[in-house]
Amino acid sequence: MAADEPSDRVRDLLASRGAHARPLRRVLTLLCRDWHSLAELVRLPAVPRRTVQELLTAAQDDLESRGDRHRIVPARAAAYARYAAEELPDATDALVAENPDLLAVVRADIASVPPPVAALDHVQATPETALKRALWLTTTYDLSGRTLLCLGDHDLTSLAVCAVDPGVRVVVVDVDDRLLAHVDRIAAERGWDVTTLHADFRFGLPPSVLESADLVFSDPPYTPEGMGLFAARGVECLGRDGRLLLAHGSSDRTPALGLKVQQELLRLGLLFEAVLPAFHRFDGAQAIGSAADLYVCRPTSRRSVSVTKPGIYTHGPQSLESEGPSGKALESLVDLAPRPESSPPPKPRQPGWAEPVGRGAASLAVDLSADPGPWLLRTLLACSPGRMAALVPNNHPDVASEKGQKALAELVGTRFSLRYLRSTPDGKTCVVVADQVLAGGLDEGGLAVREVLSRAHGKLGNVWREALVTATRGGLTKRAARERITEAVGEAADLEERLIDLPRHRIAALLPLIAASAR
DSSP, X not given: OOTTSOOHHHHHHHHHHGGGOHHHHHHHHHHHHSOEEHHHHHHTTXXXXXXXXXXXXXXGGGEEEETTEEEEOGGGGGGGGGGOOOOOOOHHHHHHHTOHHHHHHHHHHHHTSOOOOGGGTXXXXXXXXXXXXXXXXXXXXXXXTSEEEEESOTTOHHHHHHHHOTTOEEEEEESOHHHHHHHHHHHHHHTXXXXXXXXXXXXXXXXXXXXXXXXXXXXXXXSHHHHHHHHHHHHHHEEEEEEEEEEEOOOTTOHHHHHHHHHHHHHTTEEEEEEEEEEEEBSSOGGGTTEEEEEEEEESOOOOXXXXXXXXXXXXXXXXTOXXXXXXXXXXXXXXXXXXXXXXXXXXXXXXXXXXXOTTOSOEEEEOTTOOSSHHHHHHHHBOSSOEEEEEETTOTTTSSHHHHHHHHHHHTTTEEEEEETTOSSTTEEEEEEEXXXXXXXXXXXXXXXXXXXXXXXXXXXXXXXHHHHHTTTSSOHHHHHHHHHHHHTTOGGGGSBGGGSOHHHHHHHHHHHHHHTO
């Protein structure tokens, strides 16, 4: 090898890539300029980690490393000059660079977002990407006065859009109650028109979001099942002539996986109006180059959503490979479910709360062993019988600490008395036993809360009014009850929602107001 020639192995690797060698040339350009970490060498040119590692191995004779940082030895950098490759400038990236103040706001919001949940496939988008999404959306569409719905929002796209255009109405629907509280707090502080609602998309959507949005944005789990489910729910949320915007990334090393996702989207009748490659960048997801494409989809039909299995993620108990709880755990669940002596043991049920659960049953046994956190509360709210048992992970946030146990017990305390049987039947699971609280021991405030909890699927304003009439044994007329509700919360938008669709922090804030309004 001549002194002014690159490594033979590097030349061979580039030659083997043919017309697709340019991303690797961008990696070489970075290595020749300065020290870079492996994460940067993956994310900046959007090249899969394994491919970058192959290049580093090929260039090892001309490479120097310090920990996780690498560069071409300066004396050898000139030998690689012929392979220099710059990325074409992106107009939206330029807009991001022109708005450092906005980027600082977005960066601060993301810095305080609740930690990602691996079981929900959370991989944080960079602050630059969140702002890039917002700038692209607000320069591509007339969004002021329109509704953008974010179907999942751990990247805080909602807040970035409002920072760019405060005139946009944004609705965030997510399974993570912590995230919803974070978005609620920031939006309220800044006076932005943001509504947050809770849902697990496998079990349905809040009725208020159906056919309500002009645009839906989502960054779903990158499995065919996850992409198909989130896309189908997104279509359900779109109004007339709406557009569905999806993030999806796959490695060029495994094109068959990308094909399966596109087939799922086509099966839903989605027309791809545009696919913008490597639009999104992430701090992680190195197997796919820490990047994802932006799909701009136009629905051509509406099709029903059918979810046969809860596995839509790539990690944890809700992944496609998860085997579920042991037979012994399910036996313990059934045995511990409280029931009248004359009633047979209940059969284990799968999670779900689109409608009241177990109408006409004496007791419930519900398998929540894959619960990422919010299912237990929603199942208690949806439970029609006065007795139930739930199998949850032993490290579930509502059972793993005294604080968590107390918080859940206080929320449902007017309806259920809870017992937490940790490490039952083994160290992996816990059985939560819920037994009915008798109404005779409750005052008027407690009775009103109990009524609202028992009818969590009704419109909150109507349920609250009827609860006041019932709790006061007719002492309040419907009109007087409405007046008390107005005194408590004014014309709050939550009155038009179902209690079961509200974020947990707003349920916790409402229940004391409901109790006080009855006294």
